[in-house]
Amino acid sequence: MPALLRVLCLSLFPLISIASPFNSEPAEVDREQQLERAKDAKNAVFTALDSDGNDQLTREEASLELSLSRDFDDFDHNGDGVVDRQEYLRERHAAESNIEEVQ
Known part of the structure; x- marks a missing residue:
C-alpha cells in the first residue's frame, strides 16, 4: 500500500500545485510550460512505479496503476513484455492528445 500511496502523491502533486489559489505564478501559464x-x-x-530502477515496468510493477495495468499490451509497443519509459511517455502523450481532440 505505501507504494500505491507514493504513486498517487507523485501523480497528483503537480496538479495540486498548478491549481492552488496560493500559487505565486501568473494565472496564465503558456502551453509549453504546461x-x-x-x-x-x-x-x-x-519512476515511482519502477521499483527496481531498471527503467522498465513489468506487469507486476504496472499493477499499481489501473489504466497501465489494464492496457499493458497497448503500452508495450515492441511486445517485449515490459514497458520502458519511452513507451510509457508515448502512450500517455497519445492519451492526452485524444482528450484534447474531444474537448
Whole structure:
C-alpha cells in the first residue's frame, strides 16, 4: 500500500500545485510550460512505479496503476513484455492528445 500511496502523491502533486489559489505564478501559464510540467509528472509516476530502477515496468510493477495495468499490451509497443519509459511517455502523450481532440 505505501507504494500505491507514493504513486498517487507523485501523480497528483503537480496538479495540486498548478491549481492552488496560493500559487505565486501568473494565472496564465503558456502551453509549453504546461506540457513540460505534465511530462515531469509522468516521469515521476514512471519512476515511482519502477521499483527496481531498471527503467522498465513489468506487469507486476504496472499493477499499481489501473489504466497501465489494464492496457499493458497497448503500452508495450515492441511486445517485449515490459514497458520502458519511452513507451510509457508515448502512450500517455497519445492519451492526452485524444482528450484534447474531444474537448
